[in-house]
C-alpha cells in the first residue's frame with residue numbers, strides 16, 4: 001500500500017518443495033484463515049510437510065511479531081484447504097479448487113495461545129494489499145479452515161483468533177486504503 005507497509009515481507013517462495021503446490025492459478029476471491037497448531041512452522045510449510053508425505057503449505061505464514069513469509073511462487077497455489085467442500089457465490093468448490101480460489105494464510109499460533117495483535121494487524125495489511133491486486137470490493141470474503149474442512153470437525157483452526165478484533169482492524173486498514181465499496 002503505497003510503500004507504507006508496517007510489517008516486513010520475506011519472500012521464501014523459491015525454497016518451497018514443489019510437492020506442496022499445484023500448478024496454475026486463476027482468480028482469488030477471498031481468504032481462508034489457518035493457525036499452525038505448533039511452532040517453527042516455516043520449514044514445515046516450505047518442505048517438511050512434503051518430506052513427511054503430507055503435502056500442505058500456504059500463501060503466507062505470519063510470525064508472532066507480524067513478519068510475513070511469502071511461501072508460494074507466482075502461478076501456483078498451495079495445498080491448504082485439504083479435503084473440503086464449500087459453496088462460494090453459488091458455485092460448489094472442493095479440495096484443490098478451494099485451495100486455488102482462496103488465499104491461504106497461516107498464523108503461527110499454538111492451540112493454547114492467542115494470536116497476537118501484530119499478527120492481526122499484519123493479516124489486515126496483507127488482505128488489503130492482495131485485495132487491491134485482485135480487485136476485491138468491501139466486504140471481503142473470509143472463512144476459517146474449520147468451516148470448509150470435510151468431514152465436519154476434521155479441522156478446528158483457526159484457534160485463538162479473535163474475529164471481532166480482527167474485523168475492526170481490517171475495516172480500519174481497508175478504509176484508510178480507500179478499498180472500493182467503502
Ligand SMILES: [Zn+2]
Nearest residue numbers: 034035145157
Ligand atoms: Zn488449517
